[in-house]
Amino acid sequence: MKTRNTVSALLLLAGLVTGAQARAEDAPGRHGWDLTVEANTDFPLSVGGRLGVESPWRLRLSTSLGYLPAAYVGLVNDVAVGLDAYGRNEADLIENALRNSLVWRTHVGWRPFAGAGLYVEGGYGLVALGGEVSAEDVLASLIGIEPPEGEEALNREYRVRSVLHMLDVEVGWRWGLGAGWTARTALGAAFTLDSNTRVEPRFQPSQPLLVNIFSRLAEGELDRTFERYVHLPVLSFSIGYAF
Template identity: 80%
Template sequence: MTARAGAGAVLLAGLLAGAEAKAAEMKQGHGWDITVEANTDFPLSVGGRLGVESPWRLRLSTSLGYLPGAYLQAVNEGAIALDAYDRDRADLIKEALKSSLVWRTHVGWRPFPGAGLYVEGGYGLVALGGETNPETVLVALTGINPPAGEEVLNREYRVRSVLHMLDVEVGWRWGLGAGWTARTALGGAFTLDSNSRVEPQFEPSNPLLVTAFSRFAEGYLDDTFEQYVHLPVLSFSIGYAF
């Protein structure tokens, strides 16, 4: 009887330990996890983020925001201080990207069940920003000669660019209790391709020369973005997990 009682106690202890381990596993997030966040990715965007984590700790996230002028100003001042590019290039980047829409989509993995560490990578799109500038400003910023023989006065151009970026980040997420979460990450965004448009906001008297000027300016913009716009990114979010 004593042997049987001992065996039963061992079996019961094993079952209890297994149940406790399962409960701990569930607490560590091994179910489906959906999180909605208010998010900033400095110096890229301010907006919102939706994240999903599977029972296997595979992650998918997407965020949508806008690029504040203050963020661009901070990037440009830092780049000028480090002699990465000059003031004219900084002003051109600001005019082409100010108030752009920023969309980022990542896939990733949280490698350790009991820790908030994660790694992600994916695609970023910066689009729909830009300003209308007088031709004299555009000429000063690019160094390209204006179209000769154009008779229209007060010539202005709309300058817009679309950047396609590679994103990577390493971060940590904390549970704050009652479903609330906080997250921070350090990563990078690297411009792979740029598509710029310089569009005259007037009816040219010499369309061929104006078109040639616009195409040269677009090429200058694309070269600038692809060469210089590669950014460290610091992210911070407050969210709620369902």
């Protein structure tokens, strides 16, 4: 009887030790829902904020909202013109239409390794609400289209609004800084798939048909320029807090 009790006690002790080891091994790999709020910049696309969610299976969803600073567009244009990617006219056109635009990006992704911050994401980007008032002669010289004749030369201005639909991809890494704080950096690219531009006169035309033709031709030329040239490498930096 004593021997049987001793064996039972040893078996119980072994089970407790094994269970404790299993719990100790499981703990580091345990992962629940993760919500992160970040201050973020996606150079040269936007400066703003980002909200990210990661599931227990390390599937990720993020959305960000920001604005496109004029300085970002100007720097990209200077580099592109210097490399002969496109000319100064195209650079000025892009800068006039897109600076200070609203930028919204939504991505889905995956963090493949439980013990590492490496992740991959892809998704949709929208650049919208940009646009400046442009004098007719400036707009005509940028797009290479003759303005309509027979109008009063003063106060012939047009408002240009553009919306770009983009495909985004990125590879990044997130660090835990302690006490819930995080840092993230990523390298990616944004490709313009489609552009919708609206050119609207800010004067009362005496020949509406000619002005309408000029506006539609300008819209087509702007859309072709954006779809051809606005494809950007994107470098992202974020500081955030995880809940």
